[in-house]
Amino acid sequence: MATRINSVPHPTLIQVDPFLPADEQQGLHNRWHPDIPPFVTVKPGDVFKVECVDWTGAQIGNNDNSDDVRDVDLTKVHNLTGPIAIEGAEPGDCLVVDILDVTPFEKMPWGYTGIFELRNGGGLFAREFNSRACKAIWDFHGVYATSRHIPGVRFAGVSHPGLIGTAPSHELLAQWNKREKELIDAHPGAVPPVAFPPEPVGAHVGQLGLSDNLKERIAREGARTIPGREHGGNCDIKNLSRGSRCYFPVFVRGANLSVGDLHFSQGDGELSFCGAIEMAGIITFKTSIIKNGVEKFALKQPIFLPSPIDPVYSSKLVFEGISVDYHGDGKQYNMDATVAYKQAALNAIAYLQKLGFTREQAYILLSAAPIEAHVGAVVDSPNACVTLALPVGIFDFDILPKEEGLQKRDLGQCAVRSDGLL
Missing domain, CATH: 2.60.120.580 (Acetamidase/Formamidase-like domains)
Structure with missing residues (x-):
């Protein structure tokens, strides 16, 4: 007993x-x-x-x-x-x-x-x-x-x-x-x-x-x-x-x-x-x-x-970013890892929009899902390099690049304000 x-x-x-x-x-x-x-x-x-x-x-x-x-x-x-x-x-x-x-x-x-x-x-x-x-x-x-x-x-x-x-x-x-x-x-x-x-x-x-x-x-x-x-x-x-x-x-x-x-x-x-x-x-x-x-x-x-327990997502789609604001005014920054991270994230958001996610959904998903960000290099002036890795296995459908392009789906929208403003 x-x-x-x-x-x-x-x-x-x-x-x-x-x-x-x-x-x-x-x-x-x-x-x-x-x-x-x-x-x-x-x-x-x-x-x-x-x-x-x-x-x-x-x-x-x-x-x-x-x-x-x-x-x-x-x-x-x-x-x-x-x-x-x-x-x-x-x-x-x-x-x-x-x-x-x-x-x-x-x-x-x-x-x-x-x-x-x-x-x-x-x-x-x-x-x-x-x-x-x-x-x-x-x-x-x-x-x-x-x-x-x-x-x-x-x-x-x-x-x-x-x-x-x-x-x-x-x-x-x-x-x-x-x-x-x-x-x-x-x-x-x-x-x-x-x-x-x-x-x-x-x-x-x-x-x-x-x-x-x-x-x-x-x-x-x-x-x-x-x-x-x-x-x-x-x-x-x-x-x-x-x-x-x-x-x-x-x-x-x-x-x-x-x-x-x-x-x-x-x-x-x-x-x-x-x-x-x-x-x-x-x-x-x-x-x-x-x-x-x-x-x-x-x-x-x-x-x-760190924890010995991590979800295992072996396949990842990796987006690069450098310290140039090419999603904005094109300004060159010197070894700025934050700028580089933002560019990697914006590249990922743009890619997710091609799959049918709205910008808001993509922004939230990259915040909440177990993505991995790494500093690739901070020695090659003027461009720091940061990578953002998106686990492929978290999606119910194939997100990898193909010759024919990406299939865009209707995936709705996240919860927005009652006045509809975005």
Whole structure:
């Protein structure tokens, strides 16, 4: 007979409701600040689960228009679960985090990918496309995702946290805010913004018993969670999946680990700002500490071991891009890998349109599917070369080039605004 004794489930230390607004829930926060106290504390070696809302905090619905994407309140986003203190962690240590599992909620087996408005979020091609809100809803079937808004594709997800990191020290927070303010000041009125300064409006720390003064200071000084930084944060690395081991620098006592922005799947680059398959779900961790790890490993930023579990798509169609804006004004750039990546992506989008996908569907698909981007060369001035590899096996039909050309299908359109604007 099976033995009940010693069959102890791993505890869920922080629970959330994925259908409720994040700012109505405890155990969540959406700013980085060293004075946010830990919500729970664990011992090194403990295995535990925490639950996460989607990155917008339940602002997006499973429906067939994109008005919710158009109207997202970006002051409230990236609702992180935590902070989680690890006993014995001190500044200068290395926090080792094993990501043991990442799953959607059983009661919410769907996610979404969105194109954001030029003036509300942006995205890689926000200016080129003068972006209007669009989205695709994805249904989860075990490891696979399909979408009624992008027919003809089915792929296995590489589920991962888009956002995971330790709390900054007061000194590091001040550095972030100073350098990002200088960047904002150097680009006044930029659309989309070049950075997001501290913003008290929409700040949330879901903990009871905090003084008004503390909450006000966190809201006034806290760093926004949009970019990745030295502590980790919103780096959107798709290979931080089940089985990954991460090494984070520790800046405050307890490390104060936080996590959120779970993704069912994502391509390298996450093009469209809300470019993964965003989901709410559950993540399982195990942690340990390496004393004085920052010095031992020259740990200026996190390092990690990628997941041993990846979907196998051996056949890929690879698009090249160089640092010449040949989809725009033809300007020559010097060794600019971002320009090269954009050209590779635009080449892929143009190809997908020949198959019958709309530009919006192609943009979303390259964001959500497990595409691979690589820097081919950054030594041959003036042209950096970047490649974008599109798995052939995710399509229900043949997409390879042929003598007679490509067959164009009617594949509909993703969910657009109720006023029809694109």
